[in-house]
Structure formats: structure tokens, C-alpha cells
Amino acid sequence: MVDVDAPAVAFDSMGFDPRLESGFHGLGFEGTRPVQGAVIPIALEGHDVVACAQTGTGKTLAFAAPIIERLLSERPGYGDAAREHYTRALILAPTRELAVQIEDSLVGLTYHTPVTSAAVFGGVEMGPQERALQAGVDIVVATPGRLMDHMRHSNTDFVRVQFLVLDEADRMMDMGFWPDVQKIMTALPPDRQTLLFSATLPGEIQRMAKEMLKTPRYVQVGAKGGAARTIDHQMVKVETGEKIDWLANFAKREADGPVLVFVRTKIGADRVTRHLVAKSIKAAALHADRSQQERLSAMEGFRSGKHPVLVATDIAARGLDVEGIAHVVNFEVPDSPETYVHRVGRTGRSGASGHAVTLVSSHEQRSWTAVETALGITSR
DSSP states (O other), rough: OOEOOOOOOOGGTOOOHHHHHHHHTTTOOOBHHHHHHHHHHHHHHHHEEEEOOOTTOHHHHHHHHHHHHHHSSSSSTTTTTOOOOOOOOOEEEHHHHHHHHHHHHHHHHTTTSSSSEEESSSSSSSHHHHHHHTTTEEEEEEEEHHHHHHHHTTTTOTTTTTTTEETHHHHHHHHTTTHHHHHHTTSSSSEEEEEEESSOOOHHHHHHHHHHHSOEEEEEESSSSSTTEEEEEEEEEEOOHHHHHHHHHIIIIIISSSSEEEESSSHHHHHHHHHHHHOOOOEEEEESOHHHHHHHHHHHHHHTTTTSEEEEEEHHTOOOOOOOOOOOEEESSSSHHHHHHHHHHTGGGGOOEEEEEEOOOOGGGHHHHHHHHHHHHHOO
């Protein structure tokens, strides 16, 4: 295990293809962050990697940059009209939101290159995705469930896949996708390179890494299984019936930036949102029962500031990558330390400071103490 806390390295000094360097500049990337500085050289050498790093640490670039570089460097004349079209890289992500965000990053990074990509996820028609898969785009970003649908319809041809990325592997396991992930992996060439990224490394993922990865290099960024050091943790004692009023007052008078509120259930997300709107607070709900268009609209409203408060369930918000989230509020105590880490990881990203508040009623005190003890955090 390599524990990483290295200084930034300028991308211009790493010997990347000039076309990819143009992509870095276009997206405003100048120097590596710790996970990037650790993973990129190992991945460029062809090693399998298991990287344990929290959300917001720059993982997408850590796996995207070496894959694009190798796609460009391993085939002279890559992108010629006469070349064969087939998929060479597959990236699996737990949610449609994360798949879309990864694809957006790929579009920016590959803007000056001939490398193509497509996102494959549920909630939309399969036709355009089917055409992209059959055309043989270079990089496919997919959620496991929708990809299995396409595989059952024989829409995929992954016999020449050389790179597999499992992003947020622990969340894919939590969401019940692990059987699909394992089936997908067995359908890929055994001599591929695999890059696995996870905020935590539960036993099943560690066992899979030993069985299906080739002598992987392990990278640890930050505290093992813990929250980012840039996050300030606060616990507020509030009884259940008073939480809405506390949240409304916080959003109106104390919050100095976007507020992401986590609740356990879809019904709870709608209920909290209605109460906030009734108190003249611009808020939107994000959960799995909302349509894809409604979810995208909620996220865009949150990003743009139209809805400064977003109320979300864990599954819906997984992969939500919005810069500048000032506060994460746990409306109820999370059901596990891992869930807490994933939630609060939406703030304090890219080295910025963040604020996480957990509302704890008297009957939740024992659960909160267990979270604090497991993660070694001290809340004020």
C-alpha cells in the first residue's frame, strides 16, 4: 500500500501527448492532485491499480488521463478514417449522474483528439446507446444494470477491451450491482488492465481484487476509510419534530453557500422539500422515483443557484459532483460510517474547506457516537 501525500506535478512536465495536454488546459488542469500523481505513472506502466480515495479527490482524471494517453500512443495514426472501430476501454460507475459527469470530463479531455466516448445508463431510450455501442466508440462509460441490458441484446463487442475502470466500487456493491459487475468482468478479455477506485475497501472488494486483478498496486490517499481533512464536522441535538424548522432557519440565516441535505427515503426527500418551499426557501428534491429529466433539472438548478438547497437520498446523490457545495446536512444520522463518508464527501472537495452538519435526536445519539468512534472524528 502506497500512502500518498505528494506535491503537485505540472501536467506539462509528464510527457503527455500534446493533444491531451490541450485538453488539460481547456479544463483548467495545471498540476496533479495526490491521487493523480500516484495513480497516473503506475497506470501508464500498465499495472493494475486499487486506489482508496474519497470523493472529490480527482479520481476521474487519475484514470482517464493514462487511458487516453495509451489510446493515442499505442497506435500510430490513431483516428484515421480507415481504422477499425471497436471499444478499448470500459468504465463502470454506480449511477447515471456519475456516468454523465465522467463522460463530460472525457469530452473535454479528448476535445483535441480523435478518441470517442459514450455514456450508457438507464432512464433513457436504449436506441442511441445501442448505435454508439455498435459503432465501436473508444471509451464506454456505463452503469452496470443498463450495460447488462445491452449485453443481453448483443449490442456490445468488448472482445478487444484493454482497460477496465471500476469507479466507486464500494457504492456499486452497496447498491446491489456487484453480481452484474462480476458478470461483466468475466465477459472481458483476461489480459486487460483494471483500475479500481473506492472510498472504502470492504472485504468482498478486497477478495475480488485478489482474484480478478493482476498483482495490483495499492494506493491510499488520505485517511483510510475516513472523511477528507478539509471538512469541519458539527453535531446538533435536535428532536425529530423540530428538524424541519432548524433546517429552514439554517438555510435562511446561516448558510453561506449551497446546501445539500441527505435524507433516508424518497418520501422523506419530497416531504422535507415541500416544507422548505412552504417556508419560501428555493429547494429541489433528488431521488430515484423522479424522471431522468426531473433529476437533471434538479441538479442543474442546484449548480446554477436557482435552488440553493437540494434534498437527496443516498442513491440519487451518489456521483453528484458539484463544485462549491458549502454545507452537507445529514437530516438523520447515517446508517453506517461508510454512508457518512460518502455523504460528507460532497463538500470540502478539491482542497476547499467544507462543513458537515448532522442533526441528532435523542434516540439517534448512540448511532451518532458509533459513527464518530468508527471514523475517529470529533464534532463540535
